[in-house]
Amino acid sequence: MTATVRRCTPSAVPRFLHSVVSISALRQAIRIAIACAVAFAAYKLLGLKQGYWAVFTVLIVMQGSIGGTLGAALDRLLGTLVGASLGAVGAWAHDGGVIATGGALVIVASIGGYLAVLRPQLKVAPVTASIMMLTMPANSPIATFVIDRVAEIMLGGLIGVAAMALILPARSGVLFTDRAADVLDTMDALVGDMANAIRSGTTLALGTTLVALRPALIGVEQALKDADREHAARLWRHAIPPAVPRTLWRMRSDIVLVARALNPSFSDLVRASLGEPAAALLLRLRDEIIACAVALRAKRRVERVDVAGARQVFATALTEFRVSPAGNALDLDTAGHVFGLSFALDELSRDLRDLADRIDEING
Incomplete structure (x- = not known):
């Protein structure tokens, strides 16, 4: 068996380095690093029980520009509001049994998926609803759980937009x-x-x-x-x-x-x-x-x-x-x-x- 050796020509090396060393990519990496650190510190200081969703939101919404990040943050917030509402209804409607929980989960996810088809901005709604139903602690107040999730997503979105607008702004x-x-x-x-x-x-x-x-x-x-x-x-x-x-x-x-x-x-x-x-x-x-x-x-x-x-x-x-x-x-x-x-x-x-x-x- 013979092995094929790929040689790098002199002209290919600078092209490769240019693709790796991208100024815009480095700037985005700096923004994300600072935004993640701020989101982590914020949710620890605020004592949010599942504040890691703020960090996840930062990573999801930060796009290549301020406007793109703002749009993604608004879409995620809207999808979270709808999904959290569906999840709350689903959690309230079942008695905690396996079959009842599974049935409520299927109904809530299908409704969220239907809304996401009608409004693409709501594509995270079925995901949020499903996560809420599967992660909500037993005997936890539903309203408190919903408010916490929305607050965490809103916090992450605000930090993401602020990072794009203030740290090496990408218009x-x-x-x-x-x-x-x-x-x-x-x-x-x-x-x-x-x-x-x-x-x-x-x-x-x-x-x-x-x-x-x-x-x-x-x-x-x-x-x-x-x-x-x-x-x-x-x-x-x-x-x-x-x-x-x-x-x-x-x-x-x-x-x-x-x-x-x-x-x-x-x-x-x-x-x-x-x-x-x-x-x-x-x-x-x-x-x-x-x-x-x-x-x-x-x-x-x-x-x-x-x-x-x-x-x-x-x-x-x-x-x-x-x-x-x-x-x-x-x-x-x-x-x-x-x-x-x-x-x-x-x-x-x-x-x-x-x-x-x-x-x-x-x-x-």
Whole structure:
């Protein structure tokens, strides 16, 4: 039997170190460590019998931003209130026997699960209800037990939010900017690959990267929701227009249309007339995508790129090609790809200009 030895190339080592030594991860580790210490000390000083739930809550609710943590803390508190109420009713309704307890547990858990489906914010409700019924000491006052659990969860949530807001604050608006810029970096690479493909006549394979854009864009939307939550709670104000994530989604759709138009690759006859103008326009669009990403990270207005000139060159080449013998000889499928490419490039240009305008609004 032979063993396979994996070698680390020089370029792989810095990449590995970068993934391990993350400034944002270290900051989060510091916040969690301090918040856990405070929660532990608080529940000991307050004499809470099961105050360790405050520590558990800190670990559960602390997200990557203030807004995310606030949302998670509110959801957990709401779920705890509902779950504790269900658990209290279940504990009151049975006589302590094994069968009666099991039946009440099943009913309470199913009701909590039903509510969690209707309202995802209540996903901890069936868990809380079940824990309460299974851990409530015999002959313990139900109301006192419920109040203690809610107090412990509330304490942990408050400590988690305070830690995110006061210890190396992680604002959702900053997270939004980073995520949106990362999406633009991916789009920049996609558009560059498209330009190279149309010039060389090679087949375009972007499926995996295009699929990866979807969760990235969902992350952008979530960061904006968290930023809005911070804004509503007066923890931090932002001026991010809600149109930004919508425009990024439209740009993804435009890129998908361009990819479909270029697959299969155009014949040498088509590329001889349209290849260079289309590639030049794609590269201009790529330059503007890069300019938008730079502006987001640098918090300044977008340095505009002359996309209109490249669009005019492509439009002229397309018009000449349409009336040429080669253009008239195109089969229906190829003609659909050619005009689909023209439409997609126009849409991408329009949406990219709209994105640049929205970034200018953010950065004044």
